[in-house]
Amino acid sequence: MTIDYDVVIIGGSLAAYYAALAATQLHATVALVEPKVDYGFTHHHALTEIGKLAQKLDNGCAFGIHATHANTSEECHVSMVWQEAMLYAQCVASNLKEQHSPAILAARGVDVIVGNGQFQSSPQLAFAVNKRLLRARTYLLASGSRPEIPEIEGLQATGYLTLSNIWQSLQGATLAKNWVIIGGIPQSVEIAQTLARFGCSVTLVVKHRYILPDVDPEIAILLQAQLEVEGVRVLTEKPVTQVRLIEGKKWVQARDKAIETDEILVATGQQPNLESLNLAAVGVKWHRLSLVVNDKLQTTNHRIYACGDVIGGYDLANIANYEAKIALNNALFFPRLRVNYHSIPWAIFSALMLAQVGLTEAQAKRQFGRDEVLVLRQYFKTVAAAQLRGETTGMCKLIVLRNGEILGASILGGEAGELINLISLAMSQKIKVKDLANLSPVYPSFSEILEQTAREWSKEKLNSNIPLQEFLEGFFHFRRNWNL
Structure with a gap:
């Protein structure tokens, strides 16, 4: 059997680029087949950051835009800022596109092939693209996903x-001016806040009890409160039943609420890009929302692996890259590595920023029992760096066992994305909560909240052990009375 490559990677996602470059570092021969390049994620994050900046401006200017006349309308000002923001986002997207250009990838040893293709099984397993057959020892599917559109009348x-x-x-x-956003996923929350900060009237409609079903409820409620403070109208437990166009206006029916709007954004979830790949012919099974893979990220064809949102879940780059590392190593070498998401963090780029890793409080108590789990909380208002920056809203929540093992964390507040990385490292290296309590972080810095939260462990453990507490109180009383 003739082999052209060690691995052929299929997809134009970030995880595909990451895997292709990682393969070259492992001295593998690699081809990357990308049907198209989508940099929508770049616009999204760039505009999210601009939205934060616009919120901080006190009726002033953004990107050098000043109101030169007293009667300059707010709508005109917002429109100018929006156009500048879009221009900035396009520049960022252009820069990232250059970093992932075929020329750059080729210079690093990746054979880049632009086009749509499909698998074929006869006479041997191969991937056909541009009238060419790519034969490899293994294949990696990183074709990403596209929006899932719910069946809503009208x-x-x-x-x-x-x-x-x-x-x-x-x-x-x-x-x-007016928006209705349907869906409770990280991107829907981020976009709702960004549009509100550009002066739009935004209604976020979610069918679940909380705006994000996979987030600790206590944290989700705080995030919802922050959105509402900024003017986002949040409707929870309101599934959308129908949409209508009446006299040129769009109307959304969300249970008992009828909402008039200018524009509708559907952000309920993603479904994998798989239909055109001829997977059935090579024995690869999939469901409507994900590929079928084992914990080694092998599909039902042992020579084909997959990573990223093509296998389901939120569209999060760091998780996709983690899966790409596991899948690529298993594809190129002996398949022994297994995915373990326990210490892999994820974040929502809202402001306040939300980040989470490991188990939530409810998950930990179901798994280990209520009496074995301690919940530690601390609020950002106690942190000097948060006070200096004026970002005192938020909290840090650690979930630990009585023996000090860290099971998970949820952080809502300043620098949450950076702080959660430290918790993730501690969990992956089996560092216990008492070691976090012994940190001496730079002062002032947001890392103080980790130390402060971790110190609550000894208090919680003491309070939950009444006989020991009474013994210690008696001991110190004895010392005081006898001047020991």
Whole structure:
């Protein structure tokens, strides 16, 4: 059997680029087949950061824009800021596109092939693209996903935007004033806040009890409160039943609420890009929302692996890259590595920023029992760096066992994305909570909250052990009375 490559990677996602470059570092021969390049994620994060900046400006200017006349309208000002923001996002996207250009990848040893292809099984397993057969020892699917569109009466006829086309459709266009965002995923929360900070009236409609079903409820409630403070109307437990276009206006029916809006964004979830790959012919099974893989990230064809949101879950780059490392090593060498998401963090780029790793309080108590789990909390208002920066809203929540093992953490507040990385490292290296309590972080810094939260462990453990507490109180009383 003729082999052209050690691995052929299929997809234009960030995880695909990451895996391709990692393969070259392992001295493997690698081809990357990308049907198209989508940098919508770049616009999304760039505009999120700009939204934070716009919120901090006190009726002033952004990107050098000043109101030169007293009667300059707020709408005109917002429109100018929006156009500047879109221009900035396009520049960032252009820079990242250059970093992932075929020329750069080729210079690092990746054979880049642009085009749509599919698997074939006869006479041997191969991937056909541009009238060429790519034969490899193994294959890695990193083709990403596209928006899942729910079956809502009238939605198709009325029209809507999705995560894949929202920023492109707004380039050079006037920003709609009223928005309804359907869905409770990280991107829907981020976009809702960004649009609100650009002066839009935003309603976020979620069918679940909390805005994000996978987030610790205590943290989710705080995040929802922050969104509402900034003007986002949040409707929970309100599944959308129908959409109508009435006299040129779009109407969304969310249970007992009828909402008039200019634009609708559907952000309920993703579904994998798989249909055109001819997977059935090579024995690869998949469901509507994900590929079928084992804990080594092998599909039902042992020579084909997969990573990223093509196997389900949130569209989060760091998790996709983690999966790419596992899948690539198993594909190139002996398949022995297994995925373990316990210490892999993830974050929502809202402001306040939300980050989480490991088990939530409810998950830990179900798994280990209520009496074995301690919940440690500390609030950002106690941190000097938060006070100096004026970001005192938020909390840090650690979930630990009585023996000090860290099971998980949820952080909402300043620098949450950086702080959660430290907790993730501690969990992966089996560092216990008492070691976090012994940190001496730079002062002032947001890392103080980790030390402060960890110190609550000894208090909680003491309070939950009444006989020991009474013994210690008696001991210190004895010392005081006898001047020991």
